[in-house]
Amino acid sequence: MSGRTVLLVDGMALLFRAYYASAYSGYIKKTSAGLPTNAVHGFVKYFTDAVKRFRPTHVVCCWDMGSSTFRTEQFADYKSNRGAPPEDLIPQFDLVKEVVDSFGVPNIGLRGYEADDCIGTLARHYADDSGAHVFVLTGDHDLLQIVAERVHVVIMKKGLSNYAVYDLAALFEERGLTxxxxxxxxxxxxxxxxxxxxxxxxxxxxxxxxxxxxxxxxxxxxxxxxxxxxxxxxxxxxxxxxxxxxxxxTIRCDVPVSCPIDGCLWSPDPLRLRDKFEELEFKGLAQQIG
Structure with a gap:
């Protein structure tokens, strides 16, 4: 058995959760130049908490790449009930990827597909071809369909450090489903x-x-x-x-996306991270890095 553990992060799930968890108070954290950062700040807290909890050796973050995919081509009303994202979240979509990059973590996404399809494909690849254990961090129960012998799906619940971890046995015990x-x-x-x-x-x-x-x-x-x-x-x-x-x-597990396991080793550079956090005026996070 490989000693490698890959954490696959559903980036949008974390970002939206972080945005709404902080925005409900009515206060939106911004830099002195007026750039909103509340979702990115919350994302970092969720992300680092999961890394501490699941102790991965490798980390990848997957993203949706726009709303039109092969599913909207098949069915025009797919996800058409969703409103536009809040105004002050929009500039944070690019910003959060810069932050992920400053952790040394690859951002993966593919036009025409959803993040779920990228996650499903990479999870299968790392588990089957690299013999790694995979943990998928998300809030999306759709991803329970990719649970497998070496693929666990971690559903984030309300609050920090609150997770439901599904393997085959837990899924069957709770839902009676494969x-x-x-x-x-x-x-x-x-x-x-x-x-x-x-x-x-x-x-x-x-x-x-x-x-x-x-x-x-x-x-x-x-x-x-x-x-x-x-x-x-x-x-x-x-x-x-x-x-x-x-x-x-059906989540597609065969999409043309790849990220070699050697390319997603978890070994952040503290100086690079601290620079990014200081640039975004995340004083507390910058101090934690010391």
Whole structure:
């Protein structure tokens, strides 16, 4: 077994969480030149806390690269329910990548795909090809579908240092589902936050019952005659959307993105970091580096 542990960070999940955790008070931290930095400051706190907790030997940060992806091409309404980001968050998108870079951590993203697809691809590569243990840091339950023998998904909960860590056993114990069944579930019930409907009229309770009995959507469809008339009718009325929803829910683990494991060794340069923190007027963080 490799002694290597890779932390894959879902950058947007941390940045948005950090923004809203600090913005609700109404006070937005800014530099003396007026540049907003509250989300970046919070991001650093979440990020360094996770590094302390999971002690990775290697770290990579993945990002969405704009809102149009192959999923919006498949389904125009995908994520169309999301408003524009807050004004004072926008300049922090580039700023946070500079900060990640000053830790010596690669920023990875690919136009046309979501950060989840980059995370899924890299997680599989590091676990299968490099024999590393992988921890994925996110707030996004969609990523539970990539849990595997050497891939753990760490869901950030409210507050600092509050994590739910999922391996195969924990996922099954809590949800009664395998990673693959997370996709099947979303195919059946859709996803309100990503704005696709699944099968109209089928809720989580019915979907979980169907998956417990038949395992996956293909087997449910092969056994339509055994279902109750009302459930069968709902599925038959939404067949196209059922297949589309399952496809939209599927994280791609084979996208053309790479970051060799030797290129993401965790060994930040304290001087470089301190310079960046001083530039952003993060006095407390700069002092901690000493």
């Amino acid at each position: 990673p693959g069944q997370i996709i099947e579930l979303k195919g059946l019930i859709g996803d309100t936050s990503d704005n696709y409907p699944g099968v109209k009229g089928i809720g989580e309770k019915t979907a979980l019952k169907l998956l417990a009995e038949y395992g996956d959507i293909d087997q449910i469809l092969a056994n339509l005659d055994s279902l109750s008339a009302s459930v069968r009718k709902k599925i038959e009325a939404s067949l196209d959307m059922l297949h589309l929803s399952r496809d939209l829910a």
